[in-house]
Amino acid sequence: MNPTDLSTHDAFLDACIAAIGDAHVLRTPADMAGYLTDWRKRYTGQARAVLRPGTTEEVAAIVRIAGAHDVALVPQGGNTGLSGGATPDVSGTQAVLSLARLRAVRAIDPANNTITVEAGCVLADVQRAAREGNRLFPLSLAAEGSCTIGGNLATNAGGTAVLCYGTTRELCLGLEVVTPSGEIWNGLRGLRKDNTGYDLRDLFIGAEGTLGIITAAVMKLYPLPAAQMTALAxxxxxxxxxxxxxxxQRAAGPLLTGFELMSDFCLELVGRHFPEQRYPFSQRYPQVVLLELSDNESEQHARDLFEGLMQTAFDEGVAHDAVVAQNLTESRAFWNLREHIPLAQAEEGLNIKHDIAVPISRIGHFIDETGALIAQAAPGARMVVFGHLGDGNLHYNVQTPEGGDPRAFLKTYQSALNRIVYDNVIAHQGTISAEHGIGQLKVGDNARVKSPVELSLMRALKHALDPHGRMNPGKVIDLG
Known part of the structure; x- marks a missing residue:
């Protein structure tokens, strides 16, 4: 397709306007600007239009129109992704398909412990709707006030409670999906058991819109805990x-719902750029762990559990100090320390980010070995290491040396340091993307670290479901 061919251009836009209304076909640079740059401002693309359908049927109509005019579509939720998966390329030939208007909570079934929501529902709104139904939706992450459940599903987001509740994939029971041909698959079944063939649901979760567009989902709910205990050690x-x-884990078992690791340098950065976030101890320690217990019995039961496990940790010389949140305000302050780490990194300047996972048993060795290799390759580089220790997922980031030029540092070292980190991740039987997705950022690295058999299977699926390559092209996998 030639983007300068005005007849094709007009015909496509006219059909979109007829399908979803002129107000929801954004075409001016000013109207489209907020949809064309990713959250990290790493990628800025161009788009033929930004399309904002309001129903699943309108999404399907747009997909059929795009097929008829050979226009590629880039699905987008809250545009909070960290790998460029929801940003169009620079050609100006692609159209962004925003799911932001699909915001309905279609149903809550407390007896079945499920909630059915549309893809554009903001995560915090799903949590709120669950609470109003006296239930817990446990997915929680820093961007929950703006990210959408469709985006969470598209990237298989993890968040802070994976240790107990699993990733978004494990929280999903059923999907509604618009296929690349513009058909609607209604798989919105709230079943824990359904052994009737291929698991189509899992094909679309984590696929970042490359196999079809998720428009709604049935998600698991849980009873609200009677008490939550948050502490730092x-x-x-x-x-x-x-x-x-x-x-x-031995003391609390499934009541342990959060276990986050933060290095001292992480908290130093938070204090430097957000001085209102106070360091919780009277002296500095190399590492701080954030623990959370969710108890269905009582606050006292949770407190007794925590005091018991920490006494064991002190007796065995594992922990040096601990502080327990006495109220919701203090609990929120502890979590704010953790959630301000990426914000502090951004304030400090450009950095090299890695969202990796290795088996939990290997985390200590991975950090030691990789840190030594980076120190040798890039003297003075500062390591910002934090994340979900309980499920093996680390945000393993490299900050420019103190006083250095961030852009020059990235230009000189990014490729080499990515190689060091990813090679050691694979050596420790890990993954180069634990929850942020591949997007366009890691397509080349993904092709390098995956086996030929894996790549062949992924390409076969892509070709089978999206033979014309119109679903979010250039993301997740290099088709060769």
Missing amino acids: AVESPHAALKLLDIA
């Missing part, structure tokens, strides 16, 4: 943190 190293994790 100071430890010497990631190895000690793993010992504390073992103690906590």
